[in-house]
Amino acid sequence: MVLSVREDGGMLHYDIMDGKNKRFTVVHNVNDHEAKCSCKMFEMVGLLCRHIFVVFRDLERIPLKYVVNRWTKDVSLKATFEIDGVIYDQNGPKDEKKMLLNKVWSDKHCCMDMAGSNMEQLTTFSQVINEQKQLLLSGKEKLSP
Structure with a gap:
């Protein structure tokens, strides 16, 4: 659930609350299509967290930099x-x-x-x-x- 969104110089700051009432902050650079979440799941595991998915839900495609090769079917080919x-x-x-x-x-x-x-x-x-x-x-x- 998105609690608030504020803009600061081309950066959108989302305050998001998950189902366990924990708050996370996602900073989305609209120009570069980059997003960083305070949970750091992408940095640690290589998978986008549900918080960033909320931010990206209006995009037509997830930016390729977030599609890590090891999680695609092509890697096994x-x-x-x-x-x-x-x-x-x-x-x-x-x-x-x-x-x-x-x-x-x-x-x-x-x-x-x-x-x-x-x-x-x-x-x-x-x-x-x-x-x-x-x-x-x-x-x-x-x-x-």
């Missing part, structure tokens, strides 16, 4: 996955370098796991990796096939 500690958002921008680095690390670990119990294969794999490392250190542009 974003496919995310993790590879070696890097979180990827399927709908977001892709970092090709990170993805390639993760693939190379994954391939290297896979090869080490496959050769891990066979000393001959592990030694051969180690030699191949060291040859490639030496080529990179020497500054040659191409690695051996």
